[in-house]
Amino acid sequence: MTSDQRTTIINTFHSLTMLNFSPVLDKVSQSEFFVMAAVEKLSEYSNKNIGRVSSIAESLHVSSPAISRTITSLENKGYAERCVDIQNRRNTGVRLTDEGRKVYIKECENVYQVFSEVTDSMGEEKITQLITLAAELRMSFENALVKSKSKA
Numbered sequence: 001m002t003s004d005q006r007t008t009i010i011n012t013f014h015s016l017t018m019l020n021f022s023p024v025l026d027k028v029s030q031s032e033f034f035v036m037a038a039v040e041k042l043s044e045y046s047n048k049n050i051g052r053v054s055s056i057a058e059s060l061h062v063s064s065p066a067i068s069r070t071i072t073s074l075e076n077k078g079y080a081e082r083c084v085d086i087q088n089r090r091n092t093g094v095r096l097t098d099e100g101r102k103v104y105i106k107e108c109e110n111v112y113q114v115f116s117e118v119t120d121s122m123g124e125e126k127i128t129q130l131i132t133l134a135a136e137l138r139m140s141f142e143n144a145l146v147k148s149k150s151k152a
Helices: 003-017 029-046 053-059 066-074 099-120 124-151
Strands: 080-085 093-096
Touching: 003 093, 029 053, 029 066, 029 080, 029 093, 029 099, 053 066, 053 093, 093 099, 099 124
Parallel strands: none
Antiparallel strands: 080 093
């Protein structure tokens, strides 16, 4: 692989991570949307229907203080609430309020509409290939990074 190809891959994946979905989000910012998504996903695994702040931060690869600020913003809008774990008061959980869940579902519909347009434009077969190849590439990168870290 040439140096130009490596640079193109890095730049392409970086630009994909920088996509701005704000134009299709009505009631929340992009960071609020991703935190809401993480809360929903993590609460599926919890019997209390909450996601822990540290788990949200880890899943989004963002610092806990940044997540905490975003959660505060969601709380101020009435879309989320913090819950203290009775068994371990140092663990703070977060859940979406009923209103927050409604807003999240509506925002998902807006984002999914964009994805439908992309899929229609590119074709489902290409999208499926892209997903498969991107997952394979990610695993290869993770393995190489683990290997290079163990050498250090």
